[in-house]
Amino acid sequence: MSLPGPDLPDPVFQFGTVVGAHNVDDILVDLINFWSPTYLAEVARRAGEAPDELKPFRSYRVSHELEKMPEDQTPGMIIANRGIQDEPSKMGTSRPGKAYYATWRYQFGVILSAKGKKEGGLPRAQRLAKMYAVAIRLLLIQKRDDPNMKPEWEGILGMLDWVDESYDGIDSDGDRTICLAHTDFNVNVPDAAIWATGPLDPESPFEPDSPTWPPVTATYLNIIKDPTGGE
Numbered sequence: 001m002s003l004p005g006p007d008l009p010d011p012v013f014q015f016g017t018v019v020g021a022h023n024v025d026d027i028l029v030d031l032i033n034f035w036s037p038t039y040l041a042e043v044a045r046r047a048g049e050a051p052d053e054l055k056p057f058r059s060y061r062v063s064h065e066l067e068k069m070p071e072d073q074t075p076g077m078i079i080a081n082r083g084i085q086d087e088p089s090k091m092g093t094s095r096p097g098k099a100y101y102a103t104w105r106y107q108f109g110v111i112l113s114a115k116g117k118k119e120g121g122l123p124r125a126q127r128l129a130k131m132y133a134v135a136i137r138l139l140l141i142q143k144r145d146d147p148n149m150k151p152e153w154e155g156i157l158g159m160l161d162w163v164d165e166s167y168d169g170i171d172s173d174g175d176r177t178i179c180l181a182h183t184d185f186n187v188n189v190p191d192a193a194i195w196a197t198g199p200l201d202p203e204s205p206f207e208p209d210s211p212t213w214p215p216v217t218a219t220y221l222n223i224i225k226d227p228t229g230g231e
Helices: 021-046 124-142
Strands: 059-063 076-084 089-093 098-115 160-173 176-195
Touching: 021 059, 021 076, 021 098, 021 124, 021 176, 076 176, 098 124, 124 160, 124 176
Parallel strands: 059 076
Antiparallel strands: 076 098, 089 098, 098 176, 160 176
């Protein structure tokens, strides 16, 4: 799905680049899973806690909204894909054709449970949830799906713009508290789809490989000589 650099040939796939919401979901889960231990440790250090205080996520769930489900383990990451944020636009050029630039709105929810003790008047679960949220916020601001970091990444994401953040306690039971904090982003995909391309003829739909453009077998030159010197 990634586009070639200026020194690489045009894509051979007839359909061109295409990125669906499921592709973006998968990338974001992998990106957070890959980088979150590093960012959680740094946030813990800056809060005066041990680097391993903020444990890795025990569960990931992609949904269309933020809500606690029985299967969620804590600490858990809930990624809510809220759909296309703005009307996709034709921006920049791709080869072949022209690319649609799309922006998805995402909410990244962190669900935490902790003893109900307070630290400076703040329940422990809320404090931890806010720490997780800032780690995820910083991660998404600073990192991308860089193929140089991880070869299976394809460099699909563009800018990730931070747009909102909130902290809502959602449940309390005895001396334990469950809290959900979320940080919200607009996730930009410069090449969500390519227009002015596509197959020239219907292909067999059940072939295992995507159809490619046929190889060039001949070239034709038509040389026209322009007169010089006013003749």
